[in-house]
Amino acid sequence: MKQIYTILFLLLTLTVSAQIPSGYYDSATGSGFTLKTQLHNIINNHNDQGYSAMDGFIANYDLDLYYDAGDSNTILDVYSEDPLAADPYNFTPVANECGEYSSEGDCYNKEHVIPKSVFNDQTPMYSDAHELLPTDGRVNGFRSNYPIGLVNDTQLVSQSGITNPTRNGSKLGNNLNSGYSAGYSGIVFEPIDEFKGDIARIYFYFVTRYEDQVSAWSSYAMFNGTADQALDNTFLSILMTWHNMDPVSQKEIDRNNNIYYNYQNNRNPFVDHPEYVNLIWNTNPDTEAPTEPTNLIAANPTDNTIDLSWTAASDNVSVASYDVYIDNVFSFNTGNTSTTATVTGLTPDTNYCFTLKAVDTTGNTSEFSNQACETTTNMGTVGGGSDLYFSEYIEGSSFNKVIEIANFTGTTITDLSIYTLKLAANGNGTWGTTYTFPSGASIANQDVYVIANGGSTVCETEYDDLNTDITSFNGNDSIGLFKNDVLIDIIGDINDSAEFGKDVTLVRKPEFTEPSTTFDITHWDSFAQNECSNLGSHTQDLSVDDYVFNTVKMYPNPTNGNTVTIISQENLTVEVYNILGKKVKAQTITSSQNKLNISGLSRGVYLVKLNSATSTTTKKLIKQ
Incomplete structure:
Protein backbone atom coordinates (compact mmCIF):
# COMPACT_ATOMS: atom_id res chain seq x y z
CA MET A 1 0.00 0.00 0.00
CA LYS A 2 1.47 3.37 -0.96
CA GLN A 3 2.11 5.83 1.81
CA ILE A 4 0.07 9.00 2.08
CA TYR A 5 2.38 11.88 1.35
CA THR A 6 2.72 14.01 4.48
CA ILE A 7 2.76 17.38 2.71
CA LEU A 8 -0.35 16.58 0.72
CA PHE A 9 -2.04 15.27 3.84
CA LEU A 10 -1.36 18.54 5.65
CA LEU A 11 -2.78 20.51 2.75
CA LEU A 12 -5.79 18.27 2.74
CA THR A 13 -6.50 18.81 6.40
CA LEU A 14 -6.51 22.54 5.77
CA THR A 15 -9.07 22.33 2.98
CA VAL A 16 -11.23 19.61 4.55
CA SER A 17 -11.02 20.27 8.26
CA ALA A 18 -14.70 19.78 9.13
CA GLN A 19 -15.70 16.62 10.98
CA ILE A 20 -18.96 14.94 12.05
CA PRO A 21 -21.45 17.69 13.00
CA SER A 22 -22.11 17.90 16.71
CA GLY A 23 -25.23 15.93 17.64
CA TYR A 24 -25.61 14.36 14.16
CA TYR A 25 -25.92 10.81 15.54
CA ASP A 26 -27.54 11.61 18.90
CA SER A 27 -30.70 9.68 18.00
CA ALA A 28 -28.74 6.55 16.97
CA THR A 29 -29.02 4.76 20.32
CA GLY A 30 -30.28 1.27 19.46
CA SER A 31 -28.74 -1.87 18.04
CA GLY A 32 -29.64 -4.39 15.36
CA PHE A 33 -32.16 -3.26 12.78
CA THR A 34 -33.57 -0.68 15.19
CA LEU A 35 -30.25 1.16 14.88
CA LYS A 36 -30.42 0.80 11.10
CA THR A 37 -33.83 2.51 11.04
CA GLN A 38 -32.58 5.27 13.33
CA LEU A 39 -29.69 5.90 10.94
CA HIS A 40 -32.11 5.87 7.99
CA ASN A 41 -34.09 8.64 9.66
CA ILE A 42 -30.91 10.70 10.13
CA ILE A 43 -29.59 10.42 6.56
CA ASN A 44 -32.95 10.36 4.75
CA ASN A 45 -34.18 13.21 2.53
CA HIS A 46 -30.80 14.48 1.47
CA ASN A 47 -30.49 17.50 -0.83
CA ASP A 48 -30.46 15.83 -4.27
CA GLN A 49 -28.27 17.88 -6.64
CA GLY A 50 -29.12 15.95 -9.80
CA TYR A 51 -26.97 13.55 -11.82
CA SER A 52 -25.16 16.11 -14.00
CA ALA A 53 -23.95 18.07 -10.95
CA MET A 54 -21.73 15.10 -10.05
CA ASP A 55 -19.35 16.11 -12.86
CA GLY A 56 -18.33 19.20 -10.91
CA PHE A 57 -18.15 17.33 -7.61
CA ILE A 58 -15.83 14.72 -9.12
CA ALA A 59 -13.58 17.35 -10.75
CA ASN A 60 -13.17 19.13 -7.41
CA TYR A 61 -13.27 16.41 -4.77
CA ASP A 62 -12.38 13.04 -6.33
CA LEU A 63 -8.69 13.81 -6.92
CA ASP A 64 -5.73 11.58 -6.14
CA LEU A 65 -4.30 13.30 -3.08
CA TYR A 66 -3.49 10.03 -1.35
CA TYR A 67 -1.21 7.72 -3.34
CA ASP A 68 1.01 9.52 -5.89
CA ALA A 69 2.29 12.99 -5.19
CA GLY A 70 2.51 13.69 -8.90
CA ASP A 71 -1.10 12.69 -9.51
CA SER A 72 -2.77 15.28 -7.29
CA ASN A 73 -4.51 16.87 -10.28
CA THR A 74 -5.79 13.57 -11.63
CA ILE A 75 -8.95 11.60 -10.89
CA LEU A 76 -8.76 8.95 -8.17
CA ASP A 77 -10.32 5.96 -9.93
CA VAL A 78 -10.72 2.74 -7.91
CA TYR A 79 -10.53 0.74 -11.17
CA SER A 80 -7.15 2.13 -12.30
CA GLU A 81 -5.38 3.20 -9.09
CA ASP A 82 -2.42 0.97 -8.27
CA PRO A 83 -1.56 1.45 -4.56
CA LEU A 84 1.75 -0.39 -4.90
CA ALA A 85 3.24 1.12 -8.06
CA ALA A 86 2.74 3.80 -10.70
CA ASP A 87 -0.81 3.88 -12.03
CA PRO A 88 -1.19 2.32 -15.50
CA TYR A 89 -2.79 5.58 -16.69
CA ASN A 90 -4.30 8.76 -15.25
CA PHE A 91 -7.33 10.91 -16.03
CA THR A 92 -7.36 14.71 -16.02
CA PRO A 93 -10.58 16.16 -14.52
CA VAL A 94 -13.13 17.27 -17.15
CA ALA A 95 -10.68 16.90 -20.08
CA ASN A 96 -10.76 13.07 -19.90
CA GLU A 97 -14.43 12.68 -19.02
CA CYS A 98 -16.32 10.26 -21.31
CA GLY A 99 -17.09 10.58 -24.24
CA GLU A 100 -16.61 7.60 -26.42
CA TYR A 101 -14.45 4.75 -25.22
CA SER A 102 -13.32 1.43 -26.60
CA SER A 103 -10.33 0.51 -24.48
CA GLU A 104 -9.23 0.74 -20.87
CA GLY A 105 -7.61 4.12 -20.18
CA ASP A 106 -9.65 6.08 -22.77
CA CYS A 107 -11.72 8.17 -20.34
CA TYR A 108 -13.60 8.15 -17.03
CA ASN A 109 -17.32 8.27 -16.31
CA LYS A 110 -19.65 7.91 -13.31
CA GLU A 111 -20.06 4.40 -11.89
CA HIS A 112 -23.21 3.46 -9.96
CA VAL A 113 -21.70 1.14 -7.34
CA ILE A 114 -25.21 -0.27 -6.89
CA PRO A 115 -26.17 -0.65 -10.59
CA LYS A 116 -28.80 1.83 -11.75
CA SER A 117 -30.83 -1.01 -13.28
CA VAL A 118 -31.51 -2.23 -9.73
CA PHE A 119 -33.70 0.81 -9.02
CA ASN A 120 -34.76 1.53 -12.63
CA ASP A 121 -32.79 4.79 -12.88
CA GLN A 122 -35.02 6.45 -10.29
CA THR A 123 -33.95 9.43 -8.22
CA PRO A 124 -32.59 10.23 -5.73
CA MET A 125 -30.69 6.91 -5.96
CA TYR A 126 -29.58 7.70 -9.50
CA SER A 127 -27.75 10.88 -8.46
CA ASP A 128 -26.69 10.02 -4.90
CA ALA A 129 -23.04 11.06 -4.55
CA HIS A 130 -22.33 8.40 -1.93
CA GLU A 131 -22.91 5.64 -4.50
CA LEU A 132 -21.39 7.39 -7.55
CA LEU A 133 -17.66 7.06 -8.16
CA PRO A 134 -15.51 8.19 -11.09
CA THR A 135 -14.21 5.09 -12.86
CA ASP A 136 -12.62 4.04 -16.13
CA GLY A 137 -15.38 3.91 -18.75
CA ARG A 138 -14.34 0.59 -20.25
CA VAL A 139 -13.95 -1.10 -16.86
CA ASN A 140 -17.30 0.33 -15.77
CA GLY A 141 -18.84 -1.29 -18.85
CA PHE A 142 -16.94 -4.50 -18.10
CA ARG A 143 -18.36 -4.60 -14.58
CA SER A 144 -21.82 -3.95 -16.07
CA ASN A 145 -24.58 -4.65 -13.51
CA TYR A 146 -22.98 -7.73 -11.98
CA PRO A 147 -22.94 -8.10 -8.19
CA ILE A 148 -19.81 -7.40 -6.16
CA GLY A 149 -18.09 -10.56 -4.93
CA LEU A 150 -14.97 -12.69 -4.58
CA VAL A 151 -13.88 -14.00 -7.99
CA ASN A 152 -12.75 -17.57 -8.53
CA ASP A 153 -9.46 -17.01 -10.39
CA THR A 154 -9.94 -20.24 -12.37
CA GLN A 155 -13.26 -19.01 -13.79
CA LEU A 156 -12.54 -15.55 -15.18
CA VAL A 157 -14.81 -14.11 -17.86
CA SER A 158 -13.32 -13.23 -21.24
CA GLN A 159 -14.47 -10.11 -23.03
CA SER A 160 -13.06 -8.38 -26.09
CA GLY A 161 -11.25 -5.08 -25.74
CA ILE A 162 -10.15 -5.50 -22.13
CA THR A 163 -7.86 -7.70 -20.07
CA ASN A 164 -9.12 -9.72 -17.14
CA PRO A 165 -7.86 -8.98 -14.52
CA THR A 166 -7.82 -5.32 -15.54
CA ARG A 167 -4.63 -3.27 -15.46
CA ASN A 168 -4.96 -2.51 -11.74
CA GLY A 169 -6.09 -6.04 -10.84
CA SER A 170 -9.90 -5.78 -10.70
CA LYS A 171 -11.57 -8.98 -11.87
CA LEU A 172 -14.77 -10.39 -13.39
CA GLY A 173 -15.66 -14.05 -13.04
CA ASN A 174 -17.72 -16.63 -11.19
CA ASN A 175 -17.99 -16.09 -7.45
CA LEU A 176 -15.73 -18.28 -5.33
CA ASN A 177 -18.38 -20.49 -3.78
CA SER A 178 -16.50 -21.36 -0.60
CA GLY A 179 -15.34 -19.86 2.70
CA TYR A 180 -16.83 -16.48 3.53
CA SER A 181 -18.17 -16.15 -0.05
CA ALA A 182 -19.99 -19.51 -0.09
CA GLY A 183 -23.58 -19.62 -1.34
CA TYR A 184 -23.38 -18.00 -4.79
CA SER A 185 -21.68 -19.18 -7.99
CA GLY A 186 -22.83 -16.58 -10.54
CA ILE A 187 -20.65 -13.91 -12.16
CA VAL A 188 -19.38 -11.15 -9.85
CA PHE A 189 -16.99 -8.21 -10.06
CA GLU A 190 -14.13 -7.92 -7.55
CA PRO A 191 -12.29 -4.63 -6.90
CA ILE A 192 -8.71 -4.69 -5.58
CA ASP A 193 -8.10 -5.12 -1.84
CA GLU A 194 -7.33 -1.42 -1.33
CA PHE A 195 -10.95 -0.46 -2.08
CA LYS A 196 -12.97 -3.48 -0.90
CA GLY A 197 -13.88 -1.82 2.39
CA ASP A 198 -14.86 1.37 0.54
CA ILE A 199 -17.27 -0.57 -1.68
CA ALA A 200 -18.70 -2.50 1.28
CA ARG A 201 -19.46 0.70 3.21
CA ILE A 202 -21.20 2.18 0.15
CA TYR A 203 -23.52 -0.85 0.10
CA PHE A 204 -24.23 -0.54 3.83
CA TYR A 205 -25.03 3.15 3.29
CA PHE A 206 -27.32 2.40 0.35
CA VAL A 207 -29.49 -0.25 2.05
CA THR A 208 -29.77 2.05 5.09
CA ARG A 209 -30.53 5.29 3.23
CA TYR A 210 -33.13 3.50 1.05
CA GLU A 211 -34.44 1.14 3.72
CA ASP A 212 -38.01 2.07 2.82
CA GLN A 213 -37.53 1.02 -0.84
CA VAL A 214 -34.92 -1.75 -0.93
CA SER A 215 -37.38 -4.62 -0.38
CA ALA A 216 -38.78 -3.95 -3.87
CA TRP A 217 -35.39 -4.58 -5.52
CA SER A 218 -35.05 -8.29 -4.70
CA SER A 219 -34.32 -9.22 -8.32
CA TYR A 220 -30.76 -8.03 -7.65
CA ALA A 221 -28.75 -11.00 -6.37
CA MET A 222 -27.16 -9.00 -3.54
CA PHE A 223 -30.53 -8.06 -1.97
CA ASN A 224 -32.85 -10.47 -0.15
CA GLY A 225 -36.21 -8.68 -0.48
CA THR A 226 -36.40 -7.42 3.10
CA ALA A 227 -36.20 -3.92 4.53
CA ASP A 228 -34.23 -4.88 7.63
CA GLN A 229 -31.32 -7.17 6.70
CA ALA A 230 -31.70 -6.12 3.03
CA LEU A 231 -28.54 -7.99 1.94
CA ASP A 232 -28.47 -11.62 0.87
CA ASN A 233 -26.57 -13.83 3.34
CA THR A 234 -23.70 -14.62 0.98
CA PHE A 235 -23.11 -11.00 0.02
CA LEU A 236 -23.60 -9.80 3.59
CA SER A 237 -20.77 -12.15 4.58
CA ILE A 238 -18.55 -10.83 1.76
CA LEU A 239 -19.23 -7.18 2.54
CA MET A 240 -18.79 -7.57 6.30
CA THR A 241 -15.50 -9.40 5.73
CA TRP A 242 -14.24 -6.67 3.42
CA HIS A 243 -15.41 -3.97 5.85
CA ASN A 244 -13.36 -5.56 8.64
CA MET A 245 -10.40 -6.40 6.40
CA ASP A 246 -10.04 -2.90 4.87
CA PRO A 247 -10.58 -0.19 7.51
CA VAL A 248 -11.88 3.32 6.76
CA SER A 249 -9.30 5.37 4.86
CA GLN A 250 -8.55 9.08 4.88
CA LYS A 251 -9.93 9.22 1.33
CA GLU A 252 -13.33 7.98 2.56
CA ILE A 253 -13.35 10.39 5.50
CA ASP A 254 -12.60 13.38 3.27
CA ARG A 255 -15.15 12.35 0.64
CA ASN A 256 -17.81 11.89 3.32
CA ASN A 257 -17.12 15.40 4.63
CA ASN A 258 -17.22 16.93 1.16
CA ILE A 259 -20.53 15.26 0.33
CA TYR A 260 -22.02 16.55 3.55
CA TYR A 261 -20.62 20.08 3.71
CA ASN A 262 -20.22 20.90 0.01
CA TYR A 263 -22.85 18.88 -1.78
CA GLN A 264 -25.94 16.97 -0.57
CA ASN A 265 -25.93 17.41 3.22
CA ASN A 266 -26.04 13.80 4.40
CA ARG A 267 -23.35 11.39 5.57
CA ASN A 268 -22.34 7.74 5.30
CA PRO A 269 -22.72 6.54 8.92
CA PHE A 270 -20.45 3.55 8.34
CA VAL A 271 -17.52 5.77 7.47
CA ASP A 272 -18.12 7.89 10.58
CA HIS A 273 -18.84 4.89 12.83
CA PRO A 274 -17.50 1.62 11.37
CA GLU A 275 -18.70 -0.19 14.49
CA TYR A 276 -22.32 0.32 13.35
CA VAL A 277 -21.91 -2.49 10.78
CA ASN A 278 -21.45 -5.18 13.42
CA LEU A 279 -23.99 -3.57 15.74
CA ILE A 280 -26.65 -3.82 13.00
CA TRP A 281 -25.94 -6.98 11.02
CA ASN A 282 -24.14 -9.11 13.59
CA THR A 283 -26.71 -9.29 16.37
CA ASN A 284 -24.89 -12.26 17.95
CA PRO A 285 -21.29 -11.02 17.68
CA ASP A 286 -18.64 -13.63 17.03
CA THR A 287 -15.98 -13.20 19.68
CA GLU A 288 -14.23 -16.52 19.14
CA ALA A 289 -10.80 -16.22 17.53
CA PRO A 290 -9.66 -18.70 14.86
CA THR A 291 -7.07 -21.33 15.63
CA GLU A 292 -3.55 -20.38 14.61
CA PRO A 293 -2.19 -21.51 11.22
CA THR A 376 16.85 -14.53 -0.37
CA THR A 377 19.37 -15.48 -3.02
CA ASN A 378 22.01 -13.24 -4.51
CA MET A 379 22.18 -14.51 -8.07
CA GLY A 380 22.65 -10.98 -9.32
CA THR A 381 22.31 -10.19 -13.02
CA VAL A 382 23.99 -11.56 -16.09
CA GLY A 383 25.88 -8.49 -17.28
CA GLY A 384 25.49 -6.69 -13.98
CA GLY A 385 22.60 -4.48 -15.11
CA SER A 386 20.38 -3.14 -12.34
CA ASP A 387 17.47 -2.12 -14.58
CA LEU A 388 16.24 -1.53 -18.12
CA TYR A 389 18.10 1.04 -20.22
CA PHE A 390 18.13 2.58 -23.71
CA SER A 391 20.31 0.57 -26.09
CA GLU A 392 19.64 2.11 -29.52
CA TYR A 393 18.28 5.35 -31.01
CA ILE A 394 17.50 5.93 -34.70
CA GLU A 395 16.78 9.46 -35.93
CA GLY A 396 16.58 8.68 -39.63
CA SER A 397 15.05 10.18 -42.71
CA SER A 398 11.35 10.98 -42.87
CA PHE A 399 9.48 8.89 -40.23
CA ASN A 400 12.34 6.46 -39.57
CA LYS A 401 12.52 7.06 -35.83
CA VAL A 402 13.08 4.14 -33.47
CA ILE A 403 13.91 3.54 -29.80
CA GLU A 404 15.29 0.27 -28.40
CA ILE A 405 15.27 -0.71 -24.71
CA ALA A 406 17.47 -3.54 -23.36
CA ASN A 407 16.94 -5.92 -20.43
CA PHE A 408 20.03 -7.36 -18.75
CA THR A 409 18.53 -7.62 -15.27
CA GLY A 410 18.92 -11.40 -15.08
CA THR A 411 15.18 -12.06 -15.28
CA THR A 412 12.28 -11.53 -17.64
CA ILE A 413 10.41 -8.29 -16.94
CA THR A 414 6.85 -9.55 -17.27
CA ASP A 415 5.11 -6.38 -16.13
CA LEU A 416 6.12 -3.19 -17.93
CA SER A 417 3.25 -1.17 -16.48
CA ILE A 418 5.58 0.54 -13.99
CA TYR A 419 7.79 1.82 -16.83
CA THR A 420 7.06 4.80 -19.08
CA LEU A 421 8.86 6.85 -21.70
CA LYS A 422 8.61 10.63 -21.82
CA LEU A 423 9.61 13.17 -24.46
CA ALA A 424 10.98 16.67 -23.84
CA ALA A 425 11.10 19.02 -26.84
CA ASN A 426 13.90 21.40 -27.81
CA GLY A 427 15.71 21.41 -24.46
CA ASN A 428 12.84 23.20 -22.72
CA GLY A 429 13.39 21.38 -19.43
CA THR A 430 9.87 19.93 -19.25
CA TRP A 431 8.66 16.40 -19.92
CA GLY A 432 5.66 16.28 -22.21
CA THR A 433 4.40 13.30 -24.22
CA THR A 434 4.21 10.09 -22.19
CA TYR A 435 4.34 6.54 -23.56
CA THR A 436 3.02 3.52 -21.64
CA PHE A 437 3.74 -0.02 -22.73
CA PRO A 438 0.85 -2.10 -24.09
CA SER A 439 -0.90 -4.37 -21.62
CA GLY A 440 0.89 -7.70 -21.40
CA ALA A 441 4.16 -6.42 -22.88
CA SER A 442 7.34 -8.03 -21.53
CA ILE A 443 11.09 -8.14 -22.16
CA ALA A 444 13.01 -11.38 -21.70
CA ASN A 445 16.41 -11.28 -20.05
CA GLN A 446 19.16 -10.29 -22.55
CA ASP A 447 16.49 -9.22 -25.05
CA VAL A 448 15.27 -5.83 -26.27
CA TYR A 449 11.98 -4.03 -26.88
CA VAL A 450 11.71 -1.86 -30.01
CA ILE A 451 9.28 1.07 -30.36
CA ALA A 452 9.01 2.64 -33.82
CA ASN A 453 7.17 5.47 -35.47
CA GLY A 454 4.03 4.34 -37.28
CA GLY A 455 5.55 5.52 -40.57
CA SER A 456 8.97 3.93 -40.08
CA THR A 457 10.18 1.56 -42.82
CA VAL A 458 13.63 0.41 -41.62
CA CYS A 459 14.05 -3.09 -40.14
CA GLU A 460 10.30 -3.42 -39.62
CA THR A 461 10.51 -7.07 -38.54
CA GLU A 462 12.21 -5.99 -35.31
CA TYR A 463 9.39 -3.71 -34.09
CA ASP A 464 7.50 -4.64 -30.91
CA ASP A 465 5.20 -1.61 -30.86
CA LEU A 466 4.33 1.40 -33.01
CA ASN A 467 3.79 4.80 -31.40
CA THR A 468 3.96 8.02 -33.35
CA ASP A 469 3.84 10.36 -30.35
CA ILE A 470 6.88 9.18 -28.41
CA THR A 471 8.87 8.82 -31.65
CA SER A 472 8.16 12.36 -32.87
CA PHE A 473 11.64 13.37 -31.67
CA ASN A 474 14.21 15.33 -33.63
CA GLY A 475 17.94 15.52 -33.01
CA ASN A 476 17.63 17.90 -30.03
CA ASP A 477 14.70 16.29 -28.18
CA SER A 478 15.36 14.31 -25.00
CA ILE A 479 13.77 10.94 -24.24
CA GLY A 480 13.52 9.65 -20.67
CA LEU A 481 12.93 6.14 -19.36
CA PHE A 482 10.98 6.23 -16.08
CA LYS A 483 10.27 3.57 -13.46
CA ASN A 484 7.42 4.33 -11.06
CA ASP A 485 7.56 7.83 -12.57
CA VAL A 486 11.21 8.26 -11.51
CA LEU A 487 13.77 8.93 -14.25
CA ILE A 488 16.30 6.07 -14.59
CA ASP A 489 17.81 6.60 -18.06
CA ILE A 490 17.96 9.40 -20.62
CA ILE A 491 18.94 10.15 -24.19
CA GLY A 492 19.85 13.83 -24.67
CA ASP A 493 19.92 16.72 -22.23
CA ILE A 494 16.47 17.95 -21.19
CA ASN A 495 17.86 21.45 -20.57
CA ASP A 496 19.96 21.78 -23.76
CA SER A 497 18.56 22.38 -27.27
CA ALA A 498 21.83 21.51 -29.01
CA GLU A 499 21.50 18.80 -31.66
CA PHE A 500 23.14 15.63 -30.34
CA GLY A 501 21.35 13.06 -32.50
CA LYS A 502 20.17 14.55 -35.79
CA ASP A 503 20.21 12.20 -38.81
CA VAL A 504 22.11 9.55 -36.91
CA THR A 505 21.86 6.07 -35.37
CA LEU A 506 23.24 5.72 -31.82
CA VAL A 507 24.04 2.33 -30.22
CA ARG A 508 25.03 2.03 -26.56
CA LYS A 509 28.58 0.77 -26.22
CA PRO A 510 28.72 -2.75 -24.75
CA GLU A 511 30.87 -1.75 -21.78
CA PHE A 512 28.14 0.57 -20.45
CA THR A 513 25.73 -1.76 -18.69
CA GLU A 514 23.69 0.52 -16.42
CA PRO A 515 20.98 3.14 -16.95
CA SER A 516 22.09 6.71 -16.28
CA THR A 517 20.17 9.92 -15.64
CA THR A 518 23.00 11.92 -17.24
CA PHE A 519 23.47 11.64 -21.01
CA ASP A 520 27.06 11.18 -22.25
CA ILE A 521 27.49 10.91 -26.03
CA THR A 522 30.84 9.13 -25.53
CA HIS A 523 28.88 6.13 -24.19
CA TRP A 524 27.35 5.62 -27.63
CA ASP A 525 28.66 4.43 -30.98
CA SER A 526 27.46 6.55 -33.89
CA PHE A 527 26.31 5.21 -37.27
CA ALA A 528 24.71 6.71 -40.38
CA GLN A 529 21.01 7.56 -40.42
CA ASN A 530 18.67 4.65 -41.16
CA GLU A 531 21.41 2.19 -40.12
CA CYS A 532 19.54 -0.57 -38.30
CA SER A 533 21.77 -3.62 -38.60
CA ASN A 534 22.12 -3.68 -34.79
CA LEU A 535 18.39 -3.29 -34.15
CA GLY A 536 16.57 -6.10 -32.34
CA SER A 537 19.47 -7.26 -30.17
CA HIS A 538 22.15 -5.79 -27.92
CA THR A 539 25.51 -6.87 -26.49
CA GLN A 540 27.08 -6.31 -23.09
CA ASP A 541 30.70 -6.87 -22.13
CA LEU A 542 30.89 -9.19 -19.12
CA SER A 543 33.83 -9.33 -16.76
CA VAL A 544 34.73 -12.73 -15.34
CA ASP A 545 33.74 -11.56 -11.88
CA ASP A 546 30.37 -10.31 -13.09
CA TYR A 547 29.66 -13.52 -14.94
CA VAL A 548 30.77 -15.98 -12.29
CA PHE A 549 29.97 -14.49 -8.94
CA ASN A 550 26.80 -12.57 -9.78
CA THR A 551 25.28 -15.93 -10.75
CA VAL A 552 26.39 -17.96 -7.71
CA LYS A 553 23.49 -19.29 -5.67
CA MET A 554 24.03 -20.73 -2.15
CA TYR A 555 21.07 -22.17 -0.26
CA PRO A 556 19.49 -22.81 2.19
CA ASN A 557 21.00 -20.05 4.29
CA PRO A 558 20.52 -20.05 7.28
CA THR A 559 20.36 -23.84 7.49
CA ASN A 560 19.88 -26.44 10.19
CA GLY A 561 20.93 -29.26 7.87
CA ASN A 562 24.25 -30.88 6.99
CA THR A 563 24.64 -29.73 3.39
CA VAL A 564 24.39 -26.45 1.47
CA THR A 565 23.80 -26.35 -2.28
CA ILE A 566 26.09 -24.09 -4.32
CA ILE A 567 25.21 -23.42 -7.95
CA SER A 568 27.84 -21.69 -10.10
CA GLN A 569 28.70 -21.15 -13.76
CA GLU A 570 32.27 -22.41 -13.10
CA ASN A 571 34.05 -24.91 -10.86
CA LEU A 572 34.89 -23.38 -7.49
CA THR A 573 37.26 -24.09 -4.64
CA VAL A 574 35.29 -23.42 -1.47
CA GLU A 575 36.91 -22.56 1.87
CA VAL A 576 34.90 -22.15 5.06
CA TYR A 577 36.21 -20.03 7.96
CA ASN A 578 34.82 -19.58 11.46
CA ILE A 579 34.39 -16.13 13.00
CA LEU A 580 37.94 -16.32 14.42
CA GLY A 581 39.36 -16.65 10.90
CA LYS A 582 40.30 -20.33 11.18
CA LYS A 583 39.74 -22.45 8.09
CA VAL A 584 37.43 -25.31 9.07
CA LYS A 585 36.46 -26.76 5.70
CA ALA A 586 37.69 -26.90 2.10
CA GLN A 587 35.94 -28.54 -0.85
CA THR A 588 35.71 -28.35 -4.63
CA ILE A 589 32.28 -27.56 -6.11
CA THR A 590 31.36 -28.64 -9.64
CA SER A 591 28.09 -28.90 -11.56
CA SER A 592 27.85 -32.59 -10.66
CA GLN A 593 29.16 -32.22 -7.08
CA ASN A 594 27.44 -29.07 -5.81
CA LYS A 595 26.71 -30.01 -2.18
CA LEU A 596 28.94 -28.40 0.45
CA ASN A 597 29.18 -30.83 3.38
CA ILE A 598 28.94 -28.95 6.70
CA SER A 599 27.99 -31.91 8.90
CA GLY A 600 31.10 -31.43 11.01
CA LEU A 601 30.40 -27.78 11.78
CA SER A 602 28.71 -26.63 14.98
CA ARG A 603 26.02 -23.98 15.07
CA GLY A 604 27.25 -20.46 14.34
CA VAL A 605 28.25 -17.92 11.71
CA TYR A 606 30.83 -18.79 9.05
CA LEU A 607 32.46 -17.07 6.08
CA VAL A 608 32.42 -19.03 2.82
CA LYS A 609 35.22 -18.05 0.43
CA LEU A 610 34.41 -18.92 -3.19
CA ASN A 611 37.44 -19.10 -5.50
CA SER A 612 37.21 -19.34 -9.30
CA ALA A 613 40.17 -19.56 -11.67
CA THR A 614 40.46 -15.76 -11.76
CA SER A 615 38.50 -14.21 -8.91
CA THR A 616 37.35 -14.61 -5.32
CA THR A 617 34.25 -13.59 -3.38
CA THR A 618 33.02 -14.27 0.16
CA LYS A 619 29.52 -14.99 1.48
CA LYS A 620 28.15 -15.36 5.01
CA LEU A 621 26.68 -18.72 6.11
CA ILE A 622 24.60 -19.30 9.24
CA LYS A 623 24.22 -22.82 10.65
CA GLN A 624 21.37 -23.01 13.17
Missing part, protein backbone atom coordinates in the same frame (compact mmCIF):
# COMPACT_ATOMS: atom_id res chain seq x y z
CA THR A 294 0.30 -24.37 11.48
CA ASN A 295 3.18 -25.90 9.51
CA LEU A 296 4.29 -22.57 8.04
CA ILE A 297 7.09 -23.15 5.52
CA ALA A 298 9.21 -20.52 3.75
CA ALA A 299 10.75 -21.81 0.51
CA ASN A 300 11.75 -21.15 -3.10
CA PRO A 301 13.77 -17.98 -2.48
CA THR A 302 14.81 -15.69 -5.30
CA ASP A 303 16.70 -12.42 -5.04
CA ASN A 304 13.47 -10.58 -4.21
CA THR A 305 10.76 -13.14 -3.33
CA ILE A 306 10.04 -16.02 -0.94
CA ASP A 307 7.08 -18.42 -1.14
CA LEU A 308 5.05 -19.24 1.97
CA SER A 309 2.75 -22.22 2.53
CA TRP A 310 0.88 -23.37 5.62
CA THR A 311 -1.93 -25.53 6.97
CA ALA A 312 -5.23 -23.66 7.19
CA ALA A 313 -6.63 -22.34 10.45
CA SER A 314 -10.19 -23.16 11.54
CA ASP A 315 -12.94 -20.98 13.00
CA ASN A 316 -16.40 -21.37 14.48
CA VAL A 317 -17.80 -19.26 11.61
CA SER A 318 -15.26 -18.83 8.83
CA VAL A 319 -11.64 -17.84 8.32
CA ALA A 320 -11.50 -14.90 5.92
CA SER A 321 -7.79 -14.24 5.36
CA TYR A 322 -4.32 -14.26 6.90
CA ASP A 323 -2.10 -11.48 8.22
CA VAL A 324 1.56 -11.94 7.24
CA TYR A 325 4.30 -10.66 9.55
CA ILE A 326 7.95 -10.24 8.56
CA ASP A 327 10.42 -10.19 11.44
CA ASN A 328 7.46 -9.67 13.84
CA VAL A 329 6.17 -6.61 11.96
CA PHE A 330 2.83 -6.73 10.09
CA SER A 331 3.43 -6.70 6.34
CA PHE A 332 0.17 -7.46 4.50
CA ASN A 333 -3.16 -9.30 4.56
CA THR A 334 -3.63 -12.06 1.99
CA GLY A 335 -7.20 -10.98 1.25
CA ASN A 336 -8.40 -14.57 0.77
CA THR A 337 -8.39 -18.04 2.32
CA SER A 338 -5.58 -19.45 0.18
CA THR A 339 -2.88 -21.22 2.19
CA THR A 340 -0.04 -20.01 -0.01
CA ALA A 341 1.43 -16.56 -0.64
CA THR A 342 4.47 -15.06 -2.31
CA VAL A 343 6.23 -12.27 -0.44
CA THR A 344 7.74 -9.78 -2.88
CA GLY A 345 9.96 -6.70 -2.75
CA LEU A 346 12.63 -8.34 -0.60
CA THR A 347 16.35 -7.53 -0.52
CA PRO A 348 18.87 -10.00 -2.00
CA ASP A 349 21.03 -12.12 0.31
CA THR A 350 18.93 -11.24 3.39
CA ASN A 351 17.45 -13.53 6.02
CA TYR A 352 13.71 -13.04 6.72
CA CYS A 353 11.54 -14.70 9.37
CA PHE A 354 7.79 -15.02 8.85
CA THR A 355 4.76 -15.65 11.04
CA LEU A 356 1.01 -15.64 10.33
CA LYS A 357 -2.25 -14.83 12.05
CA ALA A 358 -5.63 -16.04 10.82
CA VAL A 359 -8.43 -13.46 10.57
CA ASP A 360 -12.12 -14.45 10.66
CA THR A 361 -15.07 -12.72 9.01
CA THR A 362 -15.67 -10.42 11.98
CA GLY A 363 -12.05 -9.41 12.42
CA ASN A 364 -11.03 -11.75 15.25
CA THR A 365 -7.39 -12.80 14.93
CA SER A 366 -5.62 -15.97 15.99
CA GLU A 367 -2.39 -16.41 17.89
CA PHE A 368 0.81 -16.45 15.84
CA SER A 369 1.73 -19.46 13.76
CA ASN A 370 5.13 -21.11 14.03
CA GLN A 371 8.02 -19.05 12.66
CA ALA A 372 9.63 -19.93 9.32
CA CYS A 373 12.85 -18.30 8.09
CA GLU A 374 14.51 -18.19 4.69
CA THR A 375 17.25 -16.17 3.00
